Amino acid sequence: MKKIILLGYMGCGKSTIAKELSNKIGIPFIDLDEFIEKKVKMAIKTIFAEKGEIHFRKVEHECFVELLNYKEPIIIGLGGGTPCYANNHELLKRDDVQSIYLKASIETLVGRLSLNKSNRPLIANKNDVEMKEFIATHLFERSYYYNQAQHTVVVDQRTIAQTVEDILAILA
Ligand SMILES: Nc1ncnc2c1ncn2[C@@H]1O[C@H](COP(=O)(O)OP(=O)(O)O)[C@@H](O)[C@H]1O
Ligand SMILES: O=C(O)C1=C[C@@H](OP(=O)(O)O)[C@@H](O)[C@H](O)C1
Numbered sequence: 001m002k003k004i005i006l007l008g009y010m011g012c013g014k015s016t017i018a019k020e021l022s023n024k025i026g027i028p029f030i031d032l033d034e035f036i037e038k039k040v041k042m043a044i045k046t047i048f049a050e051k052g053e054i055h056f057r058k059v060e061h062e063c064f065v066e067l068l069n070y071k072e073p074i075i076i077g078l079g080g081g082t083p084c085y086a087n088n089h090e091l092l093k094r095d096d097v098q099s100i101y102l103k104a105s106i107e108t109l110v111g112r113l114s115l116n117k118s119n120r121p122l123i124a125n126k127n128d129v130e131m132k133e134f135i136a137t138h139l140f141e142r143s144y145y146y147n148q149a150q151h152t153v154v155v156d157q158r159t160i161a162q163t164v165e166d167i168l169a170i171l172a
């Protein structure tokens with residue numbers, strides 16, 4: 001059984017969908033951000049504030065590789081930036097993984113993130129107008145890396161349950 005990796009921009013639903021998928025198929029789910037927080041014993045926003053983003057990216061890469069080396073099947077929910085640093089995007093193409101890009105439009109992302117930004121240091125201090133501009137540029141820059149995934153699932157106008165079904169169809 002290959003490891004299942006969910007990736008995509010902040011707010012596309014990686015953590016939410018991975019949890020539901022895990023419940024549905026009985027394969028354990030590990031959220032990379034939570035794994036990092038437990039390992040470093042600091043919240044993501046504190047790591048960014050006290051150690052800086054470059055340090056976070058180094059730890060993020062090490063933790064991603066550690067999870068990929070697990071022997072048992074797992075579902076891994078990445079952070080939004082994970083594929084865009086180190087050689088992480090190359091790791092999405094490995095034979096022993098199934099990587100799935102949860103693709104969301106700018107409108108979907110702004111809608112979800114405006115309700116939910118305080119723990120996301122890259123956008124925590126932006127108002128809705130600034131956030132829309134930031135996401136538009138940032139998503140464009142990151143799309144190259146997200147498109148390295150083996151599969152893409154469009155999540156706009158889909159419920160959590162529908163997206164889980166879309167993923168199951170790909171895995172079948
Ligand atoms: N159809 C949907 N699919 C996934 N998430 C949704 C959906 N509708 C609303 N949400 C909300 O959007 C947010 C997605 O956040 P999260 O799962 O943390 O994303 P990520 O881990 O990709 O940053 C959650 O608050 C979730 O409840
Ligand atoms: O896009 C990013 O660079 C980040 C996304 C976050 O994860 P989510 O995508 O789960 O919010 C978290 O890893 C950190 O705040 C940086």
Ligand SMILES: [Mg+2]
Pocket residue numbers: 014015031033077078079
């Ligand atoms: Mg997440």
